[in-house]
Amino acid sequence: MLVVENISKHFSGVAALDNINLEIHAGEVTAIVGENGAGKSTLMKILSGVYADYEGRVLLRGKLVTFSSPKHAQECGIAIIHQELNLIPYLSITENIFLGRELTAWGGLDKKAMRLKTLELLKRLKLNLDPDTLVVDLKVGQQQVVEIAKALLTESEVIIMDEPTSAISDNEVKVLFEIINDLRKENKAVVYISHKLDELFKIADRYVVLRDGKLIESGRMKDVQTNDIIRKMVGREVRLVRNRSSKAQNCELLEVEKLYLKNPERSGEYLLNDISFCLNKGEILGVFGLMGAGRTELLEAIFGQHPKYTSGAIRIGGKEYTYSSSIEAIKAGLALVPEDRKKDGLVLGLDVQKNIAITTLKEREVLGLLHMGMETELCEKYRSDLNIKSSSSKQTAGSLSGGNQQKIVIAKWLATHPKILLLDEPTRGIDINAKNEIYKLMLDLTGQGLGIIMVSSELPEILAVSDRVMVLSEGNVTAQIAIEEATEENILKAAIPKSI
Template sequence: MTAPQPAVEMTGISIEFPGVKALDGVDFRLFPGEVHSLMGENGAGKSTLIKALTGVYGCDSGRITVFGTPQTFSGPAQAQAAGISTVYQEVNLCENLSVAENIMLGHEPRRGGRIDWRALRRRSTTFLAQLGLDIDPRSVLSSHSLAVQQLVAISRAMVLDAKVLVLDEPTSSLDTGEVARLFSVMRTLRDRGVAILFVSHFLDQVYEISDRLTVLRNGTLVGEYTVDELPRRRLVSKMIGQSLEALDQLEEAPKRTMAARSTAAPVIEAVGLGRRGSVEPFDLTLHPGEVVGLAGLLGSGRTELARLLYGADHADSGELTVDGTPGRLRGPRAAMKRGIAFSSEHRKAEGIIGDLTVRENLVLALQADRGWARRVPARRTDEIVEKYISALGIRPANPDALVRNLSGGNQQKVLLGRWLATAPKLLILDEPTRGIDVGAKAEIQRLVAQLAADGMSVVFISAELEEVLRLSHRIAVMRDRRKVAEIVNEESTSLDDVVELIATGGTP
């Protein structure tokens, strides 16, 4: 029996950036009618391989064939013309346009030289129906959830008659129901013969939807496997390059120190703090040496609460007491002066500066606190850079590499190191492990536990409730932009307890 022809075959792909060997002779195959997951730690080369396939990056060496035809893509348009479409984690559509306009953008039906709007809406409805989306094509895209926007992006790929669909972290901001809907669409497309390349850090999702896996590590190919032949623990072992025995130690959850902390003076005490249209007035006390988790669904107000604590948004009610001094923070600069640091979930828009080096990004907050007239001494800079590159496992360990050339997970580590360099009393972490691989996630969890053990106060926000439960001493539960409950996280506290509080709004 003749083996099927790959939809995509990449052979010997190598790509090098200044100071970074991103890919080194990597092979990859993707067949029609399959979901193939690309696995690896942050910095393994997954994003670089995808960008090589989709024409964003050129290859220093190697060959790409699509359905048997050699290709040399000089840009994404050529990749699309060859039948390859990509849907990124951050949907790249025009939110101010209608759903129909986004779907048909660049392929609008015309009559007499003008756009035929009726035909455009009719055709877009057809593509929406193929994905089970019953929404008004005239509605503005921004009025829909991220999950619907991603399905609209997939509908656009169908307009382009995509034979290869690349989904790069499409589920990172979706809830369980939205993930199920996306997977249903993926199975429908797979059964039609579309070749789907899937990237996700959620192992449960990978094993639910995938037919085969390719594992990368440090820019090299580890292997290609069927899902059945590679159990989860073996997969993680191959991703991080450690034995199963070492993995057992890595996966041990940080132990929460449940000693009473109420005797210590609070770092921060919020009373009736709120902002109209953002988050309802809330009370929250944060003590030294404890982790307070914020639990809730997307849109519940977790980030809004954190931004008020940091002064990034201005409260219009209540009072904030910092180290015994009442008042309100006038902004982030004032918060930094009081020993408060905030690591945003939007690391690209509000965090790292891509055109600066790792070194420059790591000392950025410390330099801002000192003022630009008083430069951080070179020796102190070297100490900080060496300390946090080593402590956080930033890869590549090249302080002069541009941050934009690092993987998302390593960018997150740089951002975390930047704030730790300021030695804050309170560290607010908003989704610090989103899009981070298993090994790096465990490292960050251990770091958070250690920071608390050393006396730092930490506010920890994560969409993964298991993570909040594992790390927190207390948990503040958010729903509909209100703090609805607060519980001490005792050994008997279960995930079901937190879920029920979220579902009931704190009422019995």
């Protein structure tokens, strides 16, 4: 279906892709794997028309093609679901899906037909939402499903999925895999990029490994194992860091008692109901739940982001805090690494140094001016401590890989010397080596006495690094399980709403 011949792409003289050759077959799922910065997204942007300037050739159904834009690629039969969501926040779901592909009747927009088609797509994806809902009001996982719906609308012959499951629940992943199997039966070619290697063995027919812009190997998934793929990706053996046993001290650091969070959009409805738990020094509390369980809302409520709608008691080191904003939460020793690092965690246009220093401006103020030497010193400390890979402290945050961006977000909060670190999906969309570095950092921090609450939709991650697991379902705590007793089965059983 699609052939890539001798593709190379350079940015400022640096090779992002170096002489890539590969084939994408009809009726098959081809997995593209590699660490962040390996060249996966650059290659996909070439194939989908985002980048028109490159060396080499692309053949579609045996014919030479050169795409001038993503729309041109779509018209030729190639659609892409981007990892970085490509939606307009203040347009509705319907308007986003049909943007640039509007249906018309009698010289105007056929809004009824577009709405009905959107309902059909959402039903196919098992997303129970009103098509008129604004995208800004959707959770990240729901937005990801809307991106998938956009691609399905085009009826393309080649569908590229860049981290399509990075923010969706297990149930939504199951639905996606059913759709991919349908596409395979329709003789479509699916290109699938994911850092979740277990997914690839469930859904992919072929694999292609990229490393440092070069094609390392390709073949059939049935001929390799997980460790083989990891070794080819990183060029060496990687052992995942695991929390071998609970090392929490018997000292309560954080106590949350009878926490409620009202739904600001629906009177009388609660997003969190009667939440009570504690966090010990040196402990990692893993929080698991399905989409809509209230995981993100819990961290936001603790961090003081919804003071008007939150009630209950929060105590740090035995002292009760009734803070009315995130500023007060920071002063109390809390730090929140948000789920969407690009939207809520970074200023993408600023450099590494400015992003790391942004939380501690007051500490570097001398006679009303910022002391740049102190700022540079702070940045270089965390670049070294967290192994942040950038050309210099002046490189813009938006140009770095996902793993390095996440380290910057963590670094800026560590600069505040927190007692409690709230991590919302800390490894979403980053490669296995970067994940391992984040896990190691978490264990190092708890070894220094920090308490960590980690929200994750990946059960293997929850089981790997947590000392204890708290399960949420429909805004309620349904289980608190010691890691020695935690299994995927008992966690999922507690996470599934009783109404299902």
